Amino acid sequence: MSSILEVKNLSxxxxxxxxxxxISFAIQEGEIxxxxxxxxxxxxxxxxxxxxxxxxxxxxxxxxxxxVSGDPMAVRNLIGVVPQELALYDELTARENLVFWGQMYGLxxxxxxxxxxxxxxxxxxxxxxxxxxxxxxxxxxRRVNIGVGLLHKPRLLFMDEPTVGIDPQSRRAIxxxxxxxxxxxxxxxxxxxxxxxxxxxxxxxxxxxxxxLIAMGTQTELTRQxxxxxxxxxxxxxxxxxxxxxxxxRKIHNVLKADVTDHTVSVIVPEAEEILAPVITxxxxxxxKIRSVDIQEPNLESVFLSLTGRALRD
Amino acid sequence: MKxxxxxxxxxxxxxxxxxxxxxxxxxxxxxxxxxxxxxTGRFSGASSSGISHIPVVLVNQDGGSLGNALVTxxxxxxxxxxxxxxxxxxxxxxxxxxxxNLADAALVIPQGFTDSIIPAQGQTAPVPAVxxxxxxxxxxxxxxxxxxxxxxxxxxxxxxxxxxGEVAVSQLVQSGRIQVQQAxxxxxxxxxxxxxxxxxxxxxxxxxxxxxxxAVPFDVLALLAPSMAxxxxxxxxxxxxxxxxxxxxxxxxxxxxxxxxxxxxxxxxKMIGIFLTGTAQMLILILxxxxxxxxxWGDPLAVVILVLAAVFxxxxxxxxxxxxxxxxxxxxxxxxxxxxxxxxxxxTFINTDNMPAWFQLVTxxxxxxxxxxxxxxxxxxxxxxxxxxxxLGLVCMGISIFAIAALLFNRRGLTER
Numbered sequence: 001m002s003s004i005l006e007v008k009n010l011s012x013x014x015x016x017x018x019x020x021x022x023i024s025f026a027i028q029e030g031e032i033x034x035x036x037x038x039x040x041x042x043x044x045x046x047x048x049x050x051x052x053x054x055x056x057x058x059x060x061x062x063x064x065x066x067x068v069s070g071d072p073m074a075v076r077n078l079i080g081v082v083p084q085e086l087a088l089y090d091e092l093t094a095r096e097n098l099v100f101w102g103q104m105y106g107l108x109x110x111x112x113x114x115x116x117x118x119x120x121x122x123x124x125x126x127x128x129x130x131x132x133x134x135x136x137x138x139x140x141x142r143r144v145n146i147g148v149g150l151l152h153k154p155r156l157l158f159m160d161e162p163t164v165g166i167d168p169q170s171r172r173a174i175x176x177x178x179x180x181x182x183x184x185x186x187x188x189x190x191x192x193x194x195x196x197x198x199x200x201x202x203x204x205x206x207x208x209x210x211x212x213l214i215a216m217g218t219q220t221e222l223t224r225q226x227x228x229x230x231x232x233x234x235x236x237x238x239x240x241x242x243x244x245x246x247x248x249x250r251k252i253h254n255v256l257k258a259d260v261t262d263h264t265v266s267v268i269v270p271e272a273e274e275i276l277a278p279v280i281t282x283x284x285x286x287x288x289k290i291r292s293v294d295i296q297e298p299n300l301e302s303v304f305l306s307l308t309g310r311a312l313r314d
Numbered sequence: 315m316k317x318x319x320x321x322x323x324x325x326x327x328x329x330x331x332x333x334x335x336x337x338x339x340x341x342x343x344x345x346x347x348x349x350x351x352x353x354t355g356r357f358s359g360a361s362s363s364g365i366s367h368i369p370v371v372l373v374n375q376d377g378g379s380l381g382n383a384l385v386t387x388x389x390x391x392x393x394x395x396x397x398x399x400x401x402x403x404x405x406x407x408x409x410x411x412x413x414x415n416l417a418d419a420a421l422v423i424p425q426g427f428t429d430s431i432i433p434a435q436g437q438t439a440p441v442p443a444v445x446x447x448x449x450x451x452x453x454x455x456x457x458x459x460x461x462x463x464x465x466x467x468x469x470x471x472x473x474x475x476x477x478x479g480e481v482a483v484s485q486l487v488q489s490g491r492i493q494v495q496q497a498x499x500x501x502x503x504x505x506x507x508x509x510x511x512x513x514x515x516x517x518x519x520x521x522x523x524x525x526x527x528x529a530v531p532f533d534v535l536a537l538l539a540p541s542m543a544x545x546x547x548x549x550x551x552x553x554x555x556x557x558x559x560x561x562x563x564x565x566x567x568x569x570x571x572x573x574x575x576x577x578x579x580x581x582x583x584k585m586i587g588i589f590l591t592g593t594a595q596m597l598i599l600i601l602x603x604x605x606x607x608x609x610x611w612g613d614p615l616a617v618v619i620l621v622l623a624a625v626f627x628x629x630x631x632x633x634x635x636x637x638x639x640x641x642x643x644x645x646x647x648x649x650x651x652x653x654x655x656x657x658x659x660x661x662t663f664i665n666t667d668n669m670p671a672w673f674q675l676v677t678x679x680x681x682x683x684x685x686x687x688x689x690x691x692x693x694x695x696x697x698x699x700x701x702x703x704x705x706l707g708l709v710c711m712g713i714s715i716f717a718i719a720a721l722l723f724n725r726r727g728l729t730e731r
Contacts, residue, residue, distance in 0.1 A: 087565030104573040
């Protein structure tokens, strides 16, 4: 498989602030690649540069061999973009929106009409296409927002956190549609701060934090980075001092790491069940009450935690 | 070019689906024109054709040569299109017609009016002055002003004739060409001739003769309607400019810029959108006032060309405001300030003809001044050659202001601010 997107040392600075700091990666044709990271990690800025909206401060990127800075029009013809925020005209109907955006991508005549109808059916809004978008629910608007990005059948689709702020049912529909599009051969670059979405959709995942790509690979490769360790999650009361508990737990044999987030202490260990008893003993000695305990198998959340010392939601 | 038109047409569609914008673009200037037209007496009386048919009731109790001359003057063909006189015998009934808005003015010529100016032959004793009564409707000041001006002009000619007669007779007596005994008879003859002359013509000129020689009736709405339309055109162009920043905030502008559409196409499309919306607004107002108020805008082709030039100049101001502002709210505020300032400078609220030269020069930065100049010229019967200067001024303004706006956009960028 050949790379449809290649990114080399891409950076974006705003004055003294570095939004994206020298990231490099490549996406193969037909792949779903997710950029996973918390808000402010630089995911949207990265997509904005790759989609030719922002000019990179340094580095370069190319789509199917076309440089995003040097040949933006060729790049724009190859890509589709589903922005994080709804980017639609509320006073136009769904059909009018699709027709307008289709025309912006050079579609016309019978091709435009056919594609608009296909997309309306694809997003399940064919029967409400004549209603103005302002009358739609949030989930319906999201579907139109995605539909606009699909009109011209792009080879590479950028989807920037398309499930933010919608109900579970619409979210499920969007995730299924992404998989369906991929089955049809479309390459997808998907950004999210939901670990579950990245795990469900992605062939490969890049983890971003503070503008840097801190890890990249398949889920197996990434979880292997933190070993076959378990994550023992201890939930304590709000008035308890988690730092004291974490410090005490770190002294227990086989504990690899113990970090505090809000009122939760995360403990990385090879076998969680083995240290459960000593952990509870330590907590009792310190007078700290443990409200509940979770044992998590290695996942992207634990990878992020392992790499940054913070949970994804931070 | 196709994308420019598509973006522009999309903006027109959005503008005409925005109820608030529609109210300010179309309803407000229409209502203001209607209101000001009513204040100026444009819609008073049975006639709907403006100050060209002012209803006046004449009560001639004098019956002398001057009283008859005054009635003849009002009934003359020269004033036929301007006033619509009716005769009455009863001063109270005439006043009643004014009170009930059936007439804009009542003119009561009392008995002895002629004798008070031209003494009867043989009469040597001084005659007390007799005053004509002009009873007016305060709700129609413009129409009343016209009637009063006609009356003043008549009385002025009488006075000129009386003084002229006295001087002439005095000179004839002093030179010995006539005897003192003949003076009264000759003076009466001069007075009678003058009275007849007064009834035959008037110096009031409210009909304008064009360069082609055709007479066109003056209509106060021909000044009000374009003034209001041009002022609210400035609202429309700032609304159009505001949509660029609104689109940036709502994400549709970035989305446009990641489609195969250039920045120039987006900006050009926006400009076309503003231009089309403004043109539609102006043409709707022109059509509306033509159909409802029977307003004569003048040569249709020249009107359309002037509209296009005025909208182009105004649209460039809209783009400049947008280039200077950072938020849609700023565009609204600046746009409103410019709309009112240009309205005042351009002559929407005050007549700038009597202002100092420097002030009149300043007014030329507004599309309103050039536009009003052109529209009134056309309404008075002018043609396309007569509005070359306003059109040239508007086009030059549009090009230069748009160039400045484009430079500012280029420097600041459309999305990264």
